[in-house]
Amino acid sequence: xxxxxxxxxxxxxxxxxxxxxxxxxxxxxxxxxxxxxxxxxxxxxxxxxxxxxxxxxxxxxxxxxxxxxxxxxxxxxxxxxxxxxxxxxxxxxxxxxxxxxxxxxxxxxxxxxxxxxxxxxxxxxxxxxxxxxxxxxxxxxxxxxxxxxxxxxxxxxxxxxxxxx
Numbered sequence: 504x505x506x507x508x509x510x511x512x513x514x515x516x517x518x519x520x521x522x523x524x525x526x527x528x529x530x531x532x533x534x535x536x537x538x539x540x541x542x543x544x545x546x547x548x549x550x551x552x553x554x555x556x557x558x559x560x561x562x563x564x565x566x567x568x569x570x571x572x573x574x575x576x577x578x579x580x581x582x583x584x585x586x587x588x589x590x591x592x593x594x595x596x597x598x599x600x601x602x603x604x605x606x607x608x609x610x611x612x613x614x615x616x617x618x619x620x621x622x623x624x625x626x627x628x629x630x631x632x633x634x635x636x637x638x639x640x641x642x643x644x645x646x647x648x649x650x651x652x653x654x655x656x657x658x659x660x661x662x663x664x665x666x667x668x
Contacts, residue, residue, distance in 0.1 A: 506532075506533055506534045507609070507610075507611050507612065507660075508533060508593050508607075508611075508612050508614065508656060508659045508660050508662050508663060509533060509534040509535065509536065509589070509612075509613050509614070510516045510524060510527075510528060510533060510534070510536070510613075510614050510616065510652060510656060511535070511536045511537075511538060511580065511584075511585075511613050511614065511615045511616065511622060512535060512536070512537050512538070512541060512648075512652075513538045513541070513577055513615065513616065513617050513618065513627065514538075514539035514540050514541055514617060514618040515537070515616075515618060515648065516540075516541070516542055516618065517542070517543045518542055518546060518548035518552060519548045519552055519649070520647070520649050521537075521541065521542050521544060521546075521549045521597065521647050522548075522549045522552035522553045522556075523648075523649040523653075524554055524649070524652060525544055525549070525553055525570065525571055525649070526557065527565070527652070527653045527656070528558055528570045528571065528632040529557065529566055529570050531585060531656070532547070532570075533570065533656070534558075534570055534571075534572065535571050536573075536574055536580060536584075536613075537571065537573045537574070538573075538574050538575065538576070538577040538580050539575070539577055539618075541573075542568060543573070544571045544573070545567065552627060553599050557588045563657070566644045567638055571639065575660060577627055578627075580632045581615075581631075582630075584613045588609070588614050589611045589613040590610045590611065590632045590633075591613050591615060591630065591631040591632045591633075592607075592612055592613065592614055592615065592630050592631065592632060592633055592635055592659075593615045593616075593623055593627075593631040593633070593634045593635075594614065594615065594616055594617075594622070594634065594635055594636065594651065594652075594655060595622060595623075595628075595635075595636050597635040598634060598636060599616065599633065599634025599635045600633065600634065600635050600636070601635070601636065601638060602636065602637045602638075602654075602655060602658060603637075603638070604631070604633050606662065606665055607658070607659040607662040607666075608662060608663070608666045609663055609666045609667055610663075612659050612663070614652070614655055614656055614659060615627075615631060615660045616648055616651075616652050635655060637651060637654065637655070
């Protein structure tokens with residue numbers, strides 16, 4: 504991996520969520536690593552959604568191969584990212600450092616997102632370097648991955664760019 508901020512999606516099942524994350528990664532020239540029993544990025548439903556947003560997109564295009572990597576073993580993937588110098592940051596609606604006070608700095612960061620319904624298991628969270636959360640008001644208890652992953656990634660990218668100036 505040669506990107507400072509990457510996304511890791513574990514066990515994402517919904518085609519629209521997967522399509523949104525791929526679309527976001529392409530728009531920001533980011534990498535996504537897909538682990539676990541996620542819907543494949545080349546699945547026809549994912550491809551159809553993305554192609555309705557991006558003119559000329561095809562699942563066998565270079566864009567997918569340039570931005571999306573599938574690694575079935577979550578733990579081996581985390582080990583490799585750590586070896587490559589990435590700080591592993593998970594997300595949680597209930598615990599972790601507040602995103603608004605967290606400093607990503609110039610660190611290479613892998614932002615880890617779990618399944619839409621339950622997030623990351625305790626076992627999967629145990630290998631991370633930390634967690635961030637985004638405060639919620641008005642009795643909300645979660646954000647959809649399509650909303651929260653880009654928000655956290657934008658903040659990490661912004662801080663990384665500013666820290667390098």
